[in-house]
Amino acid sequence: MPDPARESDSDQDLRTVLDRMADGFFALDTDWTVTYANEEGRRILRSAMSNNAVGADGSVEGRHLWDSIPGSAETEFYDEYHRAMETQTxxxxxSFYEPLDTWFEVRAFPSDSGLSVYLRDVTDQRELERRQRESLHAIQRLYAVSSDHERTFAEKVEAILTLGCEYLDVPNGFLTRIEDGTQHVEVSHADHPLLQPGEACPLDEAYCKRTVERDTLLTVVDATEEGWAGDPAHETFGLETYIGGRVEIDGERYGTLCFxxxxxxxxxxxxxxxxxxELLTRWVSYELExxxxxxxxxxxxxxxDEFASVVSHDLRNxxxxxxxxxxxxxxxxxxxxxEAVERSLxxxxxxIDDLLALAREGDAVDDPEPVSFVALATDAWKTTDSGSGTLQRAVDEFEILADEARLRQLLENLFRNAVEHNSASSRAKPDDAGERGGDSERGGDGEYGGDGVTVTVGALADGDGFYVADDGRGIPEEEREQVFETGYTTSADGTGFGLNIVAEIADAHGWDVRVVESETGGARFEVSGVEPA
Structure with a gap:
């Protein structure tokens, strides 16, 4: 920088501009002596320099940078400034300057006469970035906990309370249930003796009394300063920091989640x-719901199941x-x-059989085992009253993961559905031709060649499942979405359970089932989402 006593108007204008900068600026000569600093630059250098290095008027010009700032030779600033001067680049x-607890963004420009340095305080930006990283990490951990099917609800809550305490830097996290004017601590991660699981107190003596009255979070950062002194909750628990939200089930108050x-x-x-x-309170509310x-x-x-058992016992006898x-x-x-009596019986x-099956097929299949689909289908056909029907196998071998007994029942129901509603005995009057209902008891008729229906089983083209197809009259397109519904039938004799049981068994396995038209114009039931063995 030029000598102030010999400054030109342009030099003075430059100083004015530099002094108005929000960023710090200072200039050094080749001996590392400060020749000029703008207002922000002087403030930063004064804060870093030892007291005896700063002039009585607060000036920093004329001071040797490294001699005036204790420990500066061991900093990144020292290394980078010297690199700039040596390479003229x-x-x-x-860099973080620990004595000032400040992050600086630095740009240094060398010349033959010295070094010009620009400093920007980016501490707030770095703090925001740090919090964003912490938030992302916390969300990732929350997802890992919430999606862990091996943990119970209480174990998941305890894990997220631990996570919340770490993220918020507080020692106490707890889930409460409020009932009959009393707060009950259900789950907690806490060192406070009154916030342990099983502890209870009147709601009037709890911070949660105010929490449940709000639609938004209740936050307290200094309870004494914020007027909580003398409040029963403050007297009982002595909490100075608090953040909590309301937990609801189906729109009704359950309790609170607090830290x-x-x-x-x-x-x-x-x-x-x-x-x-807020995300944690909503997750807990959802899990409770x-x-x-x-x-x-x-x-x-x-x-x-009780009803089905009663039906089985009281009606079978x-x-x-x-x-x-x-x-x-x-x-x-x-x-x-x-003959009419026997048909009714x-x-x-x-x-009765369908009611029992429907009652028992709701549970999910948790431990499927390898099953030979073709062998099972062949065996199931033998135990189906197939009449003069024929089973064809489009594949020789096809293994899938399934519950064998329930898969067998699915196949038997599909076989029975195909045989009973495409047999000669089920042919309807001419004006009924073409009708077909939605379950294994439908009446109706279809026109066939040969002695009976031909049923074909095989694997889907993409290997994602299997199909059962017949060469009967098929199911009208407008009825295909309804055939799996409980009680749906177009026949006065139908129960509406046969294909519903098929859908229940498929759903228990996590499979999808649909009906389309077969290559011969009959019905083709496709079961997808099946895992091969």
């Missing part, structure tokens, strides 16, 4: 931290007796009514 770098410390925080919670806590729905479904299944009487009646007389037996 501009350098740019970011707290007995020491003041000193600074507000960042937006990313507030968002993280899902848990309640699962329990409700389990109760419904238990009631259905009189049904067996009625069959015996019908056999005796057939031996004693030749009445046209006997057979239908009742089918209805």
């Amino acid at each position: 501009a350098v740019s770098f970011d 707290a410390d007995t020491a003041p925080r000193g600074e507000p919670f960042a937006d990313t931290q507030r968002t993280f806590v 899902r848990q309640r729905a699962a329990e409700r479904l389990e109760r419904e299944r238990d009631r259905l 009189p049904l067996t007796a009625a069959r015996g009487r019908a056999d005796l009646l057939a031996e004693e007389c030749d009445s046209e009514h006997v 057979s239908r009742m037996e089918t209805l």
